Amino acid sequence: MIEKINQLMAEIEGLQAKNAEDIEALRIKYLSKKGEISSLMADFRNVAAEQKREMGQRLNALKDAATAKINALKEQYQSEDHVDESIDLTRPAYPEEVGTRHPLSLVRQQIVDIFARLGFSIAEGPEVEDDWHVYGALNFADDHPARDMQDTFFIQQNPIVVLRSHTSSVQVRVMGEQKPPIRVVCPGRVYRNEAISARAHCFFHQVEGLYIDKNVSFADLKQVLLQFAKEMFGPDTQIRLRPSYFPFTEPSAEMDVSCTLCKGKGCAMCKGAGWLEILGCGMVDPAVLEASGIDSKTYTGYAFGMGVERIANLKYRVKDLRLFSENDQRFLDEFEAAK
Numbered sequence: 001m002i003e004k005i006n007q008l009m010a011e012i013e014g015l016q017a018k019n020a021e022d023i024e025a026l027r028i029k030y031l032s033k034k035g036e037i038s039s040l041m042a043d044f045r046n047v048a049a050e051q052k053r054e055m056g057q058r059l060n061a062l063k064d065a066a067t068a069k070i071n072a073l074k075e076q077y078q079s080e081d082h083v084d085e086s087i088d089l090t091r092p093a094y095p096e097e098v099g100t101r102h103p104l105s106l107v108r109q110q111i112v113d114i115f116a117r118l119g120f121s122i123a124e125g126p127e128v129e130d131d132w133h134v135y136g137a138l139n140f141a142d143d144h145p146a147r148d149m150q151d152t153f154f155i156q157q158n159p160i161v162v163l164r165s166h167t168s169s170v171q172v173r174v175m176g177e178q179k180p181p182i183r184v185v186c187p188g189r190v191y192r193n194e195a196i197s198a199r200a201h202c203f204f205h206q207v208e209g210l211y212i213d214k215n216v217s218f219a220d221l222k223q224v225l226l227q228f229a230k231e232m233f234g235p236d237t238q239i240r241l242r243p244s245y246f247p248f249t250e251p252s253a254e255m256d257v258s259c260t261l262c263k264g265k266g267c268a269m270c271k272g273a274g275w276l277e278i279l280g281c282g283m284v285d286p287a288v289l290e291a292s293g294i295d296s297k298t299y300t301g302y303a304f305g306m307g308v309e310r311i312a313n314l315k316y317r318v319k320d321l322r323l324f325s326e327n328d329q330r331f332l333d334e335f336e337a338a339k
């Protein structure tokens with residue numbers, strides 16, 4: 001037994017390893033349950049009683065030496081740099097396919113950023129709504145045509161549940177939850193029951209805005225919208241407001257911007273008019289403020305709403321609305337560099 005111990009001791013001192021597998025193989029050979037040292041330990045019970053003490057000490061020393069040597073090999077290996085030679089570092093890299101932002105996301109973000117700089121915060125709300133938030137609180141008469149099956153997707157009658165047809169519903173929620181001053185923009189998807197064509201879709205996206213405070217005037221509205229138009233379409237852009245009608249604003253207006261293509265001279269895009277309609281707006285009807293518990297004698301407000309697709313069309317001249325929702329890679333790739 002003594003010879004065996006001495007022989008193993010010598011072997012262990014000279015051990016070498018090239019990689020992690022070698023080290024593991026050595027550990028198994030010497031230190032595992034079925035390894036050399038364990039089998040010597042098993043023979044230990046046959047050792048004569050008077051030799052037991054010495055043999056025991058030698059065996060323990062052998063085990064300690066083996067453990068120390070293998071740990072040392074491990075440490076040495078880990079501290080060196082190991083290049084995996086199966087990887088060819090000179091090969092050309094594969095191009096990384098980075099996704100692109102959807103044009104509607106780009107334009108929505110641009111709109112929201114402009115209003116954020118003007119002090120508006122962002123409010124979002126549910127696409128599935130009740131009648132009160134989409135129509136009732138906004139002064140729509142019970143027989144208003146927008147409530148009709150023509151425009152609104154009804155999910156349930158009694159109580160009525162609909163897909164929102166504008167994000168004014170979010171403004172109603174904000175008015176119900178916050179006290180003036182209120183200054184928010186509400187971006188989101190809206191639904192209308194229209195036949196799908198190049199010019200209409202059953203869903204599209206809006207950004208609507210609302211500002212309520214003491215002494216808010218139509219002049220404030222006009223100033224903010226002019227600033228928006230200049231930032232969105234360029235510093236030379238002009239705006240004009242035409243009288244219009246919405247149940248929730250009085251007075252109401254529609255806003256045109258000078259044609260982004262011909263700068264007002266008249267071309268095919270603006271159909272010779274020199275102007276392009278981009279949004280609806282007006283002073284919040286006092287009845288709408290009262291419906292949300294805001295005192296209309298103390299506060300006034302303005303609101304506006306625009307379609308993101310419409311703005312994106314003017315910016316990128318997309319002729320067919322359906323392209324926005326078809327996920328055609330060739331179309332989406334065109335916006336790779338757009339900001």
Ligand code: PHE
Pocket residue numbers: 165166167168208209246249280281282303304305306
């Ligand atoms: N909610 C209107 C729409 O969907 C837009 C609008 C908002 C008009 C605010 C005036 C004031 O068409």
